[in-house]
Amino acid sequence: MIKKYVTERRSWIMLFIVQQFLILFVAFIDSTIPLRSMLYLVFLSMILFSIFFVIRYSKETKFYRSLEERDNNLDLTSIAGPESPFEQIIETSMTNQTELLKQTASYNLMTLEQEKDDLLAWIHEVKTPLTAMHLMIDRLDDEMMKAHLTYEWLRIHLLLDQQLHQRRIPFIENDLYIEHTDLETIIFDEIKTLQSWCIQKGIGFDIDLEVAEVLSDAKWLAFILRQLLTNAVKYSQASEIMVSSYQRADQTILEVKDRGRGIDPKDLSRIFDRGFTSTTMHQDTAATGMGLYLAKKAAQSLLIHIHVESALGIGTIVTLTFPQKNEFVRITSV
Structure with a gap:
């Protein structure tokens, strides 16, 4: 901070030094003015100026030190009180700007919450006709048409489900219920949902569950498996998708293995990034990059x-x- 203070006050320091040289120069060229006395006067002035400089440094940098050390947030209580008119201008400007930012942030948060609530309400409203549509599709006699419509219905259903969970994920900690969860029930329920799609593509499943139960949240675990199984089916042709569970040391492992098109090695580090689809099949408009x-x-x-x-x-x-x-314990203690 002292370096910054000296830089800020360098014009005043240079003015003082020039004045002292001017005094000595006048005493040097004017024989009526005793040079020794002027040297003594300059020396005393330098001492006085140094003392003044040290005192003013502590006083004038107190406000700016508090600005430099404060956290990057909207809390201004840690800032030292201003002691000069210029510091008061800075504090007033910061206070007004902070209040404006708080009001804007509060308004944006309210708008975002309203949009989220509206979208969730819309998703729930859409689910009703979607369920009715599924029942109507089941009554069709034309198997070919039934298969095509069921596939399109499933795509809509999965996209709505994805949107619903996307809105809930920021508040997932409030929704968790950790219990002993039966893997077989969850896996078979998800496979049943994808059944029509799998039949259409000629995809089967090989289930081998050495570990039948895990400690987790059933609803959110089902959502995770839904994304993995959907991707496995989407990017595979006629083949088997293997789902297995086993124990490794003190941990349970669940594997989903497919024989699909695979992922380019250069894409592996980015597959969990929001919105990333693929570099090899970049023109695939069916991919959302969200699963x-x-x-x-x-x-x-x-x-x-x-x-x-x-x-x-x-x-x-x-x-x-x-x-x-x-x-x-980290989850349940929250």
């Missing part, structure tokens, strides 16, 4: 680690590593 992103966000709240291994043309293995029981 794995949302699955990752939900998994983090459940302390589940997601790992992906893949190669182009070979397939993809997604591994879910569930936390140990004592790790859930």
Whole structure:
């Protein structure tokens, strides 16, 4: 801070120094003025100026030091009180700007909450005719038309479900209920939802669950598996998708393995980024780039680690590593 203070006051310092040289110069060229006395006067002036400089440094930098040390937030209580008119101008300007920012942030938050509530209400409203549409599709006699309509219905259903959970994820901690969850029930329910799509593509499932139960939130775990199974079906042709669970040390592992098109190695580090689709199939308009992103966000709240291994043309293995029981203290204690 002293370097900044000297830089700020350098014009005053230079003026004082020039004045002292001017006094000595006048005493040097004017023989009637004793040079020794002028030297003594300059020396006393320098001492007095140094003392004044030190005192003013402490007084004038107090306000600015508090500005420099404060946290980057809208709380101005940590700022030292202004002691000069210029400091008062700065404080008044900052206070007014902070109040304006608080009002803007509050308004934007209210608007965002209103939009979120409206969207959630709209999603729930749309689900009613969507359910009725599914019942109507089931009554069709034309199997080909029924299969096509069921596929399109499923796409809409999955997109709405994704939007619904996307709005809920910021508040997922308020919605968690950790319990012993039956993996088989969740997996088979999700496969049943995708059944028509799987039949259309000729995809089957091989289920091998050595570990039948995990400690997790059933609803959010189902959402994570829904994203993984949807991706596996979407990017696979006629083949089998393998879902297995086993114990490794003190942790439960769940694997979803497909023989689909795979992921380019250069894309692996970005697959969990929001909105990222692919570089190899960039023109694929069906991809939203949200499934794995949302699955990752939900998994983090459940302390589940997601790992992906893949190669182009070979397939993809997604591994879910569930936390140990004592790790859930972090969730349940919130």
